[in-house]
Amino acid sequence: MSQAGYHPVLDPALAPPFPKAALPVLRNPQLRKNVAHAIDVIQAKRARLVTEKSDWQELRAAGAAIRDHALANLGAYLEQFEERCTAAGGTVHWAADAAEARQIILDILRRENASEVIKIKTMTSAEIQLNPFLEASGVKAYETDLAEIILQLGHEEPSHIVVPALHVNRSQVREIFAHSMGINDLSDEPKVLTAAARNYLRQKFLTVPTAISGANFLVAETGSVSVVESEGNGRMCLTLPRTMITLAGIEKVIPRFTDLEVMLQVLARSATGERMNPYTSVWSGVTPGDGPERFHVVLLDNGRSSILAKKTERQTLRCIRCAACMNGCPVYRQTGGHAYGSVYPGPIGAILTPQLMQMHHAQSLPYASSLCGACYEVCPVKINIPEVLLELRSQVVNQERRQVKKFFDPMYLGLRAANVAFSSASLFHAVQFFGRIGLKMFTGSDGWIHRLPSLGGKWTQTRDLRGLPKQTFHSWWEMRQRATRQKEAG
Amino acid sequence: MSTPSNSRNTILERVRNATRTAELSSDRVAAYEALPRAYIRKGRLNAAERVALMIERLREYDADVIETGPEGLAGAIATQLKASGRRTFVAPEGLPAEWMAGGFEWKIDHGLSASEIEQCEGVVTGASCGVADSGTIVLHHSARDGRRVATLLPDWHLCILNASQVVETLPEYFAGCSIAPTLATYISGPSATADIEMTRIKGVHGPRFLNVIVVRDLAQN
Numbered sequence: 001m002s003q004a005g006y007h008p009v010l011d012p013a014l015a016p017p018f019p020k021a022a023l024p025v026l027r028n029p030q031l032r033k034n035v036a037h038a039i040d041v042i043q044a045k046r047a048r049l050v051t052e053k054s055d056w057q058e059l060r061a062a063g064a065a066i067r068d069h070a071l072a073n074l075g076a077y078l079e080q081f082e083e084r085c086t087a088a089g090g091t092v093h094w095a096a097d098a099a100e101a102r103q104i105i106l107d108i109l110r111r112e113n114a115s116e117v118i119k120i121k122t123m124t125s126a127e128i129q130l131n132p133f134l135e136a137s138g139v140k141a142y143e144t145d146l147a148e149i150i151l152q153l154g155h156e157e158p159s160h161i162v163v164p165a166l167h168v169n170r171s172q173v174r175e176i177f178a179h180s181m182g183i184n185d186l187s188d189e190p191k192v193l194t195a196a197a198r199n200y201l202r203q204k205f206l207t208v209p210t211a212i213s214g215a216n217f218l219v220a221e222t223g224s225v226s227v228v229e230s231e232g233n234g235r236m237c238l239t240l241p242r243t244m245i246t247l248a249g250i251e252k253v254i255p256r257f258t259d260l261e262v263m264l265q266v267l268a269r270s271a272t273g274e275r276m277n278p279y280t281s282v283w284s285g286v287t288p289g290d291g292p293e294r295f296h297v298v299l300l301d302n303g304r305s306s307i308l309a310k311k312t313e314r315q316t317l318r319c320i321r322c323a324a325c326m327n328g329c330p331v332y333r334q335t336g337g338h339a340y341g342s343v344y345p346g347p348i349g350a351i352l353t354p355q356l357m358q359m360h361h362a363q364s365l366p367y368a369s370s371l372c373g374a375c376y377e378v379c380p381v382k383i384n385i386p387e388v389l390l391e392l393r394s395q396v397v398n399q400e401r402r403q404v405k406k407f408f409d410p411m412y413l414g415l416r417a418a419n420v421a422f423s424s425a426s427l428f429h430a431v432q433f434f435g436r437i438g439l440k441m442f443t444g445s446d447g448w449i450h451r452l453p454s455l456g457g458k459w460t461q462t463r464d465l466r467g468l469p470k471q472t473f474h475s476w477w478e479m480r481q482r483a484t485r486q487k488e489a490g
Numbered sequence: 491m492s493t494p495s496n497s498r499n500t501i502l503e504r505v506r507n508a509t510r511t512a513e514l515s516s517d518r519v520a521a522y523e524a525l526p527r528a529y530i531r532k533g534r535l536n537a538a539e540r541v542a543l544m545i546e547r548l549r550e551y552d553a554d555v556i557e558t559g560p561e562g563l564a565g566a567i568a569t570q571l572k573a574s575g576r577r578t579f580v581a582p583e584g585l586p587a588e589w590m591a592g593g594f595e596w597k598i599d600h601g602l603s604a605s606e607i608e609q610c611e612g613v614v615t616g617a618s619c620g621v622a623d624s625g626t627i628v629l630h631h632s633a634r635d636g637r638r639v640a641t642l643l644p645d646w647h648l649c650i651l652n653a654s655q656v657v658e659t660l661p662e663y664f665a666g667c668s669i670a671p672t673l674a675t676y677i678s679g680p681s682a683t684a685d686i687e688m689t690r691i692k693g694v695h696g697p698r699f700l701n702v703i704v705v706r707d708l709a710q711n
Contacts, residue, residue, distance in 0.1 A: 034687075041688035058529040065525045075505040076514045088672065094498040146694060147685040163685055170687050190686040194694055201695065206604055222670045232642060232681040232696025239638045240604055250501065255522055257670035261661040262529065264676070265624075275547065276624035276678035279696060281638075284672045289601060290637045291673075301501045309508035 008338030010157045011129070012357050015341025017364035022339035031167055035159070035336040038166035042327050045273025046378075053269065062262045064382040067318035070220075070253050071308060077220040077253045078299065084223025088285025090295040098128035101300050105130065105212065105245055106137050108296055112243050114139060114210040118201075120227060120234045121145035122214025123161050123321065124247050124300060126343040127356070130212070141212070142204050144233035146197050153180040159337030161344060162271045162323040167336050201233070211237035211292075215248035216320070217263060218297075221256040224284040225297065228267060230277050238281060244292040250299050251308075251317040257282075263320060266380035270322035303356040312391045316351050318381040323348075325375035325385060331368055340365060347375035351388040359395055366392035410455045436468055443467035531665070533623070533658025537708050540622050541653045545704060547625025551679025552692055553700040560707050563650070564588050567614065570648055570701055576611035580640050584633025589614060589650065599640050607639055612646035613697075618671075619663050620656040626678045627651065627702070628663060630671040638675060647697040649677075652707045 008024075009015040025031055050056050070077055082092040095101035109117060117134065119125065119141055131141045131152075143152045147165035151158055154176035158164030165173075174188040177196050186196060213234065217226040225246050227234050238244055254263065260282070268277040286295050307313050326332040326346025337345030342353040342362060350365040366389045369375075375385040400406045401415075421431040442449050449465040451457070459465060471479075506512055535543060541557075548555045558566040568591035571579065578595040580602065590596045597610055607613075616634035617627050627649055629635040641647055657663050681696030692698060 038688050041684075055529040058526075062525065062527050062529055069522055069525055072509055073511050073514060073518055074509055075502050075512065076518070078502065078505065080514070094501050096497040096500050100497060144695075145685070146683045150685070163688070165685055166688075170689075173686055190689040190691050193686055194683060194691045198694055205695070206608060219670075222672075224670070224672070230681070231683045231694035233694065235638065235642050235675070236695050239642060250505070257667070258661075258664045261664040262527075265529075265660055268678075272684065274678070276621075276626050276676065278551075278677065278679050278682050280674075280676040282671070282674040282676075284670075287631075287673055290631060290639075299501070301497075301504065305501060305504035305508055308505060 008157050008159075009341055010126075010338070010343050012342045012353050012362040013360075015362070018335075018339055018341070018368040019364065021341055022335040022368075025336050025339055026334065030169070031336060032334065034167050034169045036333060038160075038163060039327050039333055042163070042273055046269060046324065046327070047273075049269045049273055049275060053265075059262055059266050060380055060382050063266050063320075063380050064318060066254060066259050066262060067320070067381050068315075070255055071251065071314060071317055073255075074250065074253065074308065077255055078250060080220040081218050081223055081253055082299075084221070085225075085285055085297055086223070088223050089287075090223065090285040090297055093296060093298045095298055095300045095302070097302050098300075101128050101247060101298050101302070102130055102133045104298050105247065106134065106139070108243070108245055109134070109139050109210060112210050112294075114243075116140045116142065116204075116208045117210045117212055118142050118144050118204055118208045118237050118241065119148070119211065120213040120229065120237045121148050121164070122212070122247060123158075123343050124214045124249055125212060126158060128247075128300070128302065130247075142201070142208065144201055144205070144237060145229075146194060146231060146233075149197050149200070150176060153177065157338060158343055159345060160323060160326060161321050161346075161348075167338070201236075205233075205236040205240055209242040210245070211241040211243070212245045212247065213238055215246050215252050215297075216267070217260065218248055218253045219255075219257050219260070219282070220253050222284050224257070224282050226260065226280065226282045228264070228277050228280050230272070230279065232279055235279055235281055238283065239291050241292055243294040243296070245296045245298065247298045247300060249304055250301055251304050251319075267320055267322055270324040270378065270380045303358060306358060307355045313351070313355060313388055315383045316348075316355060316388060318383050319348055319352070320381060321348075322380055324378040324380065325383075328374040328378045330370060330372060330374065335368075340368065347385045347389075348383070351385055351392060354392055354396075359392075359399065363396045363399070366390075366396060414455065432472065436472075439468055529661070530659060531661040533662060535622070535658050537653065540656055540658050541704060541706075541708075543658070544620050544622035544625060544651075544656045545702075547622060548627075548679070548700075548702055551625055551700070553625075553679055553702055555702045555704060557704045557706060560705055563703065563705055564591065566703050567591055567648065567650070568593075570703065571612070571614075574612060574646055574648075574699075574701075576646055578610045578612070580607055580610045580613040580636070580644055582613075582615055582634055582636030582640055585614060585616070585636075586634075599637060602640075604639055604643065608643045610644050612648065613640050613644040614648045615641055615650070617649050617651045617655060618674075619666065620651045621660050621663050621676075622656055622658045623660060624678055626660070626676050629675045629677065631673040631675070638673065641675070641677075642696055645693075645697055646699045646701070647680075648701040648703065650703050650705060652705045654707050656704075 150165040170188040332346045354362040615636040618630040619628035680700040
């Protein structure tokens with residue numbers, strides 16, 4: 001059962017293209033209202049707290065520089081992290097792709113004889129589709145973040161990377177909880193619903209001996225991991241169990257402990273509009289008497305190293321997953337997250353997802369943007385998302401125009417014709433002459449074009465086009481010059 | 491699928507080919523040192539203003555904050571404990587004996603089990619630092635700060651913070667860490683969520699109540 005009334009596909013290899021996937025949301029006023037409300041609240045809080053910070057631009061510059069430096073020296077910092085984490089009692093694993101990461105995690109769980117595992121919200125685990133894999137292998141995964149519980153119990157998909165259930169409203173949450181927790185007299189007060197989640201999970205926290213987390217940051221200098229959260233479910237998972245597994249993308253590394261002074265200042269403000277999130281944990285390996293006895297880190301590549309190799313695209317990996325870009329995006333605001341067909345929606349998803357797919361899938365996503373630049377403006381690590389979008393668009397075009405099946409595609413036919421026409425002035429004038437006659441056929445008596453055939457129809461579907469004026473600039477200019485000459489001669 | 495050691499080499503090789511850098515040579519370290527850090531590092535407030543800001547920010551997170559002089563601390567703790575209406579409290583191993591007010595049941599954490607701590611109604615701890623700018627309490631989980639679990643399971647947390655431990659900015663805290671802590675928790679207000687319609691709800695899994703006593707231990711206070 002899906003509360004939203006439709007079943008989004010968040011696997012980029014299977015998801016429909018963005019314009020098609022966006023339709024069910026655009027036709028669902030309740031969903032759009034839920035998304036818009038949540039975004040308005042976060043945006044207002046963020047704006048207030050960013051304005052309060054007089055050194056915001058300096059923090060952004062430092063954040064970008066630290067992340068760039070870490071990426072430029074990633075190999076060395078990863079090795080340093082591995083060495084220091086191991087020295088502190090942790091075990092570091094390396095996973096080249098999603099399948100390997102899943103297998104490493106399952107192997108650890110099997111060694112622990114685990115039939116259950118508690119989880120801190122991690123988008124990386126959603127990226128590798130860990131939960132269904134564990135389920136199929138006989139390990140029940142319990143999500144512990146409130147939003148993730150809503151999604152898991154309601155069989156919903158995440159639509160945002162910080163508040164994944166923002167598309168679900170309180171009465172929908174009430175229904176999900178009442179149904180799956182078997183509580184009939186549940187009100188739809190967020191306070192009551194939150195308490196229900198607290199009770200539902202309390203015993204799990206105290207009894208399940210294995211946990212899985214993501215990481216906000218890996219600190220190379222100390223081999224430590226940092227997790228940023230609000231509810232305390234994270235602290236529960238990384239304190240109470242006997243064994244703890246952290247799954248982290250290789251790009252999450254920062255050089256030194258002190259670098260957190262920049263990252264933590266920009267992250268909470270950008271993500272939830274708070275000066276600081278309620279709980280931030282930092283730990284190195286294993287501490288006798290405090291927390292898990294065994295600690296594993298799984299470092300995941302899964303396409304990241306190929307992004308690293310590209311000049312314009314590398315900045316994608318600076319991302320600290322704050323979601324400010326999606327909160328500020330006029331497209332995301334209308335479509336919500338599911339239309340992106342990936343666990344990473346919004347502007348960052350539009351550049352990250354196709355790249356993680358090595359440009360084999362999700363080619364429609366770089367076009368899911370008006371290029372207005374709001375995402376770049378709010379990004380705390382200054383990722384120039386529009387620049388990367390344009391680069392990816394050109395890659396998509398280069399891919400498509402070589403495809404046989406695109407040979408008779410109206411756009412590519414048109415572009416090839418234009419290529420010929422633009423190569424000579426006389427050809428251009430001839431094409432222009434006949435083109436004007438052609439367009440006149442579609443121009444209404446009011447001087448506007450309301451409907452065009454074929455590709456042009458995509459434009460007139462949503463807006464009218466001004467009909468061409470009677471004269472081109474060229475011919476007007478020629479006329480004017482002629483008149484001037486005549487006047488001078490006369 | 492490749493074997494574990496293979497994947498390590500594969501990933502590192504891919505990364506090195508992508509970045510064309512191998513090790514942290516001295517010029518790479520110099521490049522790190524030269525990164526732009528024009529943000530505010532040192533605070534501008536005097537001690538009294540700093541503490542006032544800390545208290546204001548804590549209160550904005552719905553923390554219950556009172557101030558006291560060093561001589562009044564034991565009394566203030568007793569008052570807060572009584573006002574909480576709770577009886578059983580966890581005390582970290584290194585909690586000063588004079589902080590453990592009479593008339594309450596104290597469980598000293600010489601390695602209590604999670605369920606023993608879960609049964610306690612509150613916890614009293616010290617702190618390692620306070621960051622005024624964000625109203626953040628820093629625990630390094632020393633003998634006085636308590637183990638991580640001690641400040642997590644009880645529903646009510648009373649934290650004793652000395653005015654002398656309060657810095658204004660987050661970078662000042664990091665500058666004060668001559669050695670990076672192996673464990674650290676930064677607490678900014680009680681556990682909270684806004685996952686349902688962005689309505690902020692206090693208290694999900696961590697303590698629902700955060701109480702702070704700020705001890706005026708500075709001369710100008």
